[in-house]
Amino acid sequence: MLEVSARHEVAGFTLDVAFAAGGGVTALFGRSGAGKTTLAGIVSGLVRPKAGRVVLDGEVLLDTAAGTMVPARRRRIGVVFQEGRLFPHLSVRENLLFGRRFLPRRAPANMAAIVELLGIETLLDRRPRMLSGGEQQRIAIGRALLMEPRALILDEPLAAIDLPRRAEILPYLDRLKREMRVPILYISHAIEEIARLADTVVVLEAGRVAAAGPAAEIVAGLRLPSLAPRDEGVILVANVERTMPGRPTLLRHAAGELAVPPVDAPPGTPLRVRIHARDVALAVGEPGRLSFRNRLPAVVQEITRRGDGEVLVRLDAGGSAILSRVTEDAIDDLGIRVGDPVTALMKAVAVEGY
Template identity: 55%
Template sequence: MTLSVALQHQFSGFTLDAAFEAPEGVTALFGRSGSGKSTLVNAVAGLLRPDKGRITLDGSVLLDTGLGRMLPPHRRRMGYVFQDGRLFPHLTARQNLAYGRWFAPKGQGAEMGRIVDLLGIEPLLDRRPGALSGGEKQRVAIGRAILSNPRLLLMDEPLAALDEARKAEILPYLERLRDEVRLPILYVSHSVAEVARLATTVILMEAGRVTASGPATELLADPAIAPAMGLREAGSMILARVAGPEEDGLTRLETGGGPVFLPDVGAAPGGTLRLRILAQDVMLATERPRGISALNVLAATVEEIRLGEGPGAMVRLRLGEEHLLARITRRSVRLLDLRPGTKVFAVLKTVSVGRENVGTAT
């Protein structure tokens, strides 16, 4: 199922002029606050009529201003999860879920028990929203949206109002939603960590325009967009197969550049994980290092070097079929005589990949 969006809209002091296509999976609209992400999602939902535009979902026309056609929100079959959940305060979690199910076409929709199990909300069913934590409210809100049997799930920064502990609690449920329900999702976020954990496609927005788009693995490893992501947050996402636990409590993972050892990740051997590796945590060497404490030394090839405006540089490395970013200094580039095609070793500390940067893969 493909979502195609092309629209223009003028606000006071701000112009939205954006076009993109979102394939199946989780498409993340990423950008700073005020870049137009929520406006785009509201237009897809039918909550905003743009000045000009066309929106189609799997060939079905939702909006075409040229033809004077705008399908009302209730006929678009969209599930919408807002920042604050927006549960009905006088209803229990069970009743909120049943409200979502009421909108599903007769005889269609997910089975409530399955969604309750998927989101881990069985113990919450008889509580009202006032007795739920922020993360619990969001899980119920997600369940309500899914039970309406939407063609597309819209999520507008659903974790933005949560603290780090609550985000860590809910992210695994979002991964399960992506991997098990396989419902197309348009996900708004300004968090690189969330995008790296969840997205299969990334749409980068700035000042009302789409500046880059593509598969998450490729876009996140593109040195050209590192400044837009924020240099401290810039990094890449690689896939790793779980080989198994080690005797000292570490888990061995296999990547295209060699083994990676991380503290116990709680995943079964044979499974595949997403690893988000910050560019600033990667060191480079032209010879395999010896006598160092870092356990992770990956064989790689320099593919691209992008010099920054200051003393820094961003280097894109190839690890088998994937890419890794390293943020080093211009001086290091010169001293190591780095250039495209140079064989190097990427050095990564075991403790530099935190649990929040390890997710499941589809």
Template identity: 50%
Template sequence: MSGIRASFGIERSGFRLDVDLSLPGQGVTALFGHSGSGKTTLLRAIAGLERAPGGYFALGDEVWQDERRGLFVPTHLRPLGYVFQEASLFDHLSVEGNLEFGRRRIPEAERRFRPAEVAGLLGIGSLLGRRPASLSGGERQRVAIARALLTAPRLLLMDEPLAALDLKRKLEILPYLERLHDELAIPIIYVSHAPDEVARLADHLVLLDAGSVVASGPLTETLARADLPPAFADDAGVVVAAVVAAHEADDLTRLDFAGGSILVARRPEAIGHRLRCRIHARDVSLALDKPQASSILNVFRATVSAIAATDTPGQVLVQLYVGATPLLARITGRSRRVLDLQVGRGVWAQVKAVALLG
């Protein structure tokens, strides 16, 4: 499949969505922004639940909306799956009955998945005989995702599917969402306002603010930008692709990345396993000389590539490169002046904490 094209303008009282996007036709695209930024409105427009005057949407060569030609495919005729914040299961049906409801919506010749296959993928095989009222929030969402998949979608839309879950249930369902990413050739558009969720799941990132797209691109490149609007600086941080290289004798694991190695608390994964690491800008400090006798183990030679203001008075965001890998550091303006930081200057970056995302 080629890419996805989406162009919508929707006017509401005190709000306007105005987007023109080209997105990859595979992997997970995350729509990220603060409340009221237009994420759900955009998702509803893609689904055809909101009809944008002059709107256009195409999934590969299949055009679902082109108002210039008077073309609008209604939602029920679009081959898409939609997973909402609430699972919205049929309480009078068992889990198996809910799955069968999704499967029966599609002619037999168009069905792409068997119920047993989807149940195995999402770990709900043991739940088939139960009613939704007896399920946890995470189990209900997995059933809702399975039902959506059984409608044979060519595009899966997910509107903050973890927002209603507590932390324990979120951690329960995230590995299953990663399996969808790894094992299914269906593009997913995923709405979230949780940075760690996006960093763990997404391949492509769209940042929305007040109804407009402020950035769109591959996840790692977009998160590493220093020129994003200052409102996004509070969540600033990069995602680093790494591989488990060795398990050290003192209960540390070495992860290799394009630029060096990171030491973290011992991990259960085997050598060769790939992981994503999130390094927050607030967890990176800078020095002109290599620190000596420090408790911080992860210290890298880096080069300053950009410096930008933030919304917080007295603080700046510094973009660095460690080899081919970008980092961000959030420091005070005074520290910038004391260190005389300029683009091109060499520094030592100390990484105080690394979040492993799986």
């Protein structure tokens, strides 16, 4: 459990935040300049705020009121920086093992497991400068893990990597999230990364916490519509029911069965599914012969007209919220009202599970 409160001023900018991060991934989300990286520095010990308190698992790391400041090197908080910051004069192996020599008691290194987790077996004897941005970032993650951190900070780990390469790293972050037991602070301005990885989201705007809560609610834009003005969406959690090579994976959700593009996971695995509001169509009555593979019965809960000819419809499907963005004309033609039963239609290819 990581508890943070801090007030800090840098170059006319005021940061004033408080949040707590339990197990799993807590995302600090906000535009650049919102104070995310400063906040990460306060937690890792690289920045000393004007006033603040940082407590990790009951241990006070920072308490300006009491004059306590544990230096970064004694906090054992692993940090993965945006630019990797690997040591250019050391091999990958030496980079990975760098933090171990400073551990108070050296448990046998679980190096093989971490190397395997990150898929960097073949890189160990190379120099960082020879590697791609994605490979460097995986090594930076491994370096932070091998120091046996009590918490992990990932500060925009994908921001310096070109778009096609990001998809290569995300699966490793998924595995990391599943296998790590310590709090992970994931800093990003990309809603896709947050939707995929975060359990809890803290939204920062101009140095303040604008919203905080479970990822599903925040990403749906329910608490802060300005977050994703034209890209609302929800996250559903569904268990893998059946996978077949070369065929869509079938998931079981309380609302019904969901087909998603093939995912390599054994039956029973909980997967996240992100559904964009603009990908959800609505049908009244029996939909008939359509190519939509996903048809979830739902009840209309809320219709929000925005005055731009489009409406946002909030549905309840088996206890989960689903958002649908359609035109005002469509709603009027179909005569949809709050409380009506409808069928939410989604193409399998538009729904991604991870």
